[in-house]
Amino acid sequence: MISHKKMKFYGLRDLDNIPQLQNLSADQRFAIKVVSSVLPFRVNNYIIEELIDWDNVPEDPIFQLTFMQKEMLSDDQFRRMAFTLSNNHTFEEIQSAAEDIRLELNPHPAGQMTLNVPLMFDEPVKGVQHKYRETVLIFPSSGQTCHSYCTFCFRWAQFVGMNDLKFATDEAKSFQDYLAANKGVTDLLLTGGDPMIMSARNLAAYIEPFLESEFEHIRNIRIGTKSVAYWPYKFVTDKDADDTLRLFERVVNSGKHLAIMGHYNHWKELSTDVAQEAIRRIRSTGAQIRTQSPLVKNVNDSPDVWARMWKEQVKLGCIPYYFFVERNTGAKNYFSIPLYKAYQIYREAYQELSGLSRTVRGPSMSALPGKVSIEGVTQINGEKVFVLTLLQARNPEWVKKPFFAKYSEKATWLTDLRPAFGRDKFFYQDELNQMIRANNGQFYFNRSEDYEMIENTSFDADE
Numbered sequence: 435m436i437s438h439k440k441m442k443f444y445g446l447r448d449l450d451n452i453p454q455l456q457n458l459s460a461d462q463r464f465a466i467k468v469v470s471s472v473l474p475f476r477v478n479n480y481i482i483e484e485l486i487d488w489d490n491v492p493e494d495p496i497f498q499l500t501f502m503q504k505e506m507l508s509d510d511q512f513r514r515m516a517f518t519l520s521n522n523h524t525f526e527e528i529q530s531a532a533e534d535i536r537l538e539l540n541p542h543p544a545g546q547m548t549l550n551v552p553l554m555f556d557e558p559v560k561g562v563q564h565k566y567r568e569t570v571l572i573f574p575s576s577g578q579t580c581h582s583y584c585t586f587c588f589r590w591a592q593f594v595g596m597n598d599l600k601f602a603t604d605e606a607k608s609f610q611d612y613l614a615a616n617k618g619v620t621d622l623l624l625t626g627g628d629p630m631i632m633s634a635r636n637l638a639a640y641i642e643p644f645l646e647s648e649f650e651h652i653r654n655i656r657i658g659t660k661s662v663a664y665w666p667y668k669f670v671t672d673k674d675a676d677d678t679l680r681l682f683e684r685v686v687n688s689g690k691h692l693a694i695m696g697h698y699n700h701w702k703e704l705s706t707d708v709a710q711e712a713i714r715r716i717r718s719t720g721a722q723i724r725t726q727s728p729l730v731k732n733v734n735d736s737p738d739v740w741a742r743m744w745k746e747q748v749k750l751g752c753i754p755y756y757f758f759v760e761r762n763t764g765a766k767n768y769f770s771i772p773l774y775k776a777y778q779i780y781r782e783a784y785q786e787l788s789g790l791s792r793t794v795r796g797p798s799m800s801a802l803p804g805k806v807s808i809e810g811v812t813q814i815n816g817e818k819v820f821v822l823t824l825l826q827a828r829n830p831e832w833v834k835k836p837f838f839a840k841y842s843e844k845a846t847w848l849t850d851l852r853p854a855f856g857r858d859k860f861f862y863q864d865e866l867n868q869m870i871r872a873n874n875g876q877f878y879f880n881r882s883e884d885y886e887m888i889e890n891t892s893f894d895a896d897e
């Protein structure tokens with residue numbers, strides 16, 4: 435029997451109330467406070483009590499995943515914030531120091547969020563991203579926080595209020611009209627934040643309309659969530675756990691595929707009884723669980739961790755799906771791992787698996803043209819190259835067409851790569867530029883600087 439756990443969040447102001455933290459040195463605790471004054475911190479009692487091995491802190495991967503580390507800020511940024519905190523600061527002074535550092539970390543907080551927003555009657559459809567033909571992303575307005583914040587998360591700007599959620603769905607639910615009108619869309623992906631932070635009743639209000647006949651073209655409903663790792667009680671003992679499962683059953687019984695896109699970073703997140711019971715109960719509704727994770731320094735940057743995680747997932751009936759390269763925003767210097775390393779880790783882990791786990795694809799970068807995967811490293815005509823493909827692309831014709839970049843041990847993202855064999859651009863580049871210029875409803879740029887960012891062909895803007 436798994437007993438009920440009452441959810442308790444800990445934020446910046448509660449750091450001193452986490453008894454387990456008292457074993458750290460005063461310096462270590464102060465460092466956490468300094469960084470958490472800039473980047474969003476939230477952890478819950480399940481993670482503290484059941485996932486983190488406090489005898490192994492600070493190395494513990496789940497501690498690294500949820501508690502800020504000193505090196506996430508540059509020395510200079512850290513010093514500025516530490517100084518502000520130690521010197522009889524006012525609340526306003528702290529806020530203003532935090533704001534300055536945040537802008538250094540992410541000068542275009544709204545940029546990522548405004549790309550790929552479709553237009554309807556010349557108006558952006560609120561809370562929707564439509565990048566790939568088949569799949570529409572929905573960002574429910576009440577699902578824009580999480581059960582805990584991941585230290586690496588590129589969405590941190592929204593958690594600290596830098597882009598004030600203008601991205602989320604509106605009251606009028608215009609996303610429904612957009613989807614009713616777009617019969618070519620087959621997949622709906624609810625994302626966030628974490629949509630499973632919503633009550634079963636709120637979640638149902640987003641999902642159930644799509645079970646009606648005008649949405650017959652929507653075959654697959656996906657929910658992107660970290661709740662199965664961060665708060666599995668949601669599916670087991672929370673008071674709306676049964677209602678949540680009944681909602682899942684209604685989707686499945688309506689004849690649609692329901693996929694829980696479970697975000698897991700480490701096998702430890704699968705190791706507790708409640709984590710396994712959550713998976714069992716979700717699967718009992720007929721929903722599938724597909725799993726995905728980015729490669730994160732000090733959390734899962736070794737092949738053994740991935741191999742063990744994927745094997746465990748398959749044993750529990752989950753389907754490994756994507757292995758992501760973490761995009762370079764926020765504390766990028768802390769987290770970045772060179773692409774050649776990402777490929778090595780992926781390949782060495784993959785070699786350990788039986789075919790049932792080899793459904794996992796990657797290492798994949800969600801970049802401007804699409805999801806770019808590193809397929810290999812090889813020599814062609816004496817030149818060492820990365821072999822790349824697009825797993826998913828703005829133009830479906832680009833998908834799975836091999837292309838080549840000069841090998842580099844420094845590159846950490848697509849924008850660091852240069853075409854091999856003396857070419858000056860990748861095969862999709864001209865067409866991509868045209869698409870962007872045409873601005874034909876597939877792309878929506880909210881502010882002229884977003885557009886410039888792209889025109890400069892620095893292609894900094896992801897997704």
Ligand SMILES: *Cc1c(COP(=O)(O)O)cnc(C)c1O
Nearest residue numbers: 563565566569571800825826897
């Ligand atoms: C990954 C992704 C999807 C889903 O792609 P699949 O390959 O179908 O899983 C949809 N939209 C965006 C913006 C994505 O990044």
Ligand code: SF4
Nearest residue numbers: 580583584587627660
């Ligand atoms: S759960 Fe997802 S959205 Fe939330 S902080 Fe982690 S990675 Fe970001």
